[in-house]
Amino acid sequence: MVESAAALARHLRQGRDRRLAVLEWFAEAGMPPTTPGTVPVPEPPVAAVREALKWVLQRSASQRLVEFARSAAGAGEEGQDALYAAAGRLLGSYRGAAHPAQVRAALVTGRDVPAEAEGPDFGSMVHLAAAVGLGAQEVGADALAEALAAFGMFGLTAEDWAQMLSAAERGEAPGADWGALRQNADMVAGVQRASDEELVRAREVLAGLRGFYGLYVLHGLLLPDTPAQAALRQRIDAWGMFPLLDHVIAINPSPRQFAEALALCLEPLLKSMYEVLMEQVSEDPALFSIPGDATGAGGFGESWMRALRELSASGRAASEGDDA
Structure with missing residues (x-):
């Protein structure tokens, strides 16, 4: 009870509707603990979550x-x-x-993203x-x-x-x-029809797809590529799903965005996409392991920071050259 009250209080602000706080609490409860040994965030009452979802979606x-x-x-x-x-x-x-592939190519070559890439x-x-x-x-x-x-x-x-x-x-x-x-x-009717278990499952699907979408977007920002990441992108491309994910997924969603995306994740198409991508990760989990680099995730992160520093340095050099 104390943990639930504390979780709700974290998202309540003066003048803010309680239902928005419930949705943020529900989203937080679906995230893994940030540090080992941290007490998991308790789940809010699903009935309150359902009512909050319906209230937000009715206004969408x-x-x-x-x-x-x-x-x-x-x-x-x-x-x-x-x-x-x-x-x-x-x-x-x-x-x-x-x-993202066109954004990455533009960053590597120093050219603008072509207009048709939109x-x-x-x-x-x-x-x-x-x-x-x-x-x-x-x-x-x-x-x-x-x-x-x-x-x-x-x-x-x-x-x-x-x-x-x-x-x-x-x-x-x-x-x-x-x-x-x-x-x-009718997203409101969909939430009304869904069981408690289906709402929780939709949250899992949404969180998973957000992670996969984030990896795909970061590929455009020079994230070091690995065979495991390339295989994930290939699965997404085989379904032609990046435009839909780009339309649905927000990395840091508002309660309204969270509610609409969660309602969409009740649908079989996005649930199937999530299952396919999870299957791919189970087959090749080395998302952050560069072939031939024994330093593992640490080397992966350093490689990315180095690429971003080099990009920033080349941008400054180009700017100074233009000024001259």
């Missing part, structure tokens, strides 16, 4: 868009126009980050939002293909998705389960 842009999409159903062309306008406002013009434009996701409320037939295969391609999953282009959707419409391939899309788009 994603959930508001789902509810707006439902209200637009049956409202004709005027409702469709209003839905697209609302989706455009809520989704904004977010683009994913440049791919991540996918998620603005086309308005079409999926429309499909939730208006139905896939109202949106059309081409628009939906554009939206699905924005995720970048499985390396499929808009043309690939369009061919598959058209084949499904003609009865030549299994049809898409748009009913499942409508159901899964």
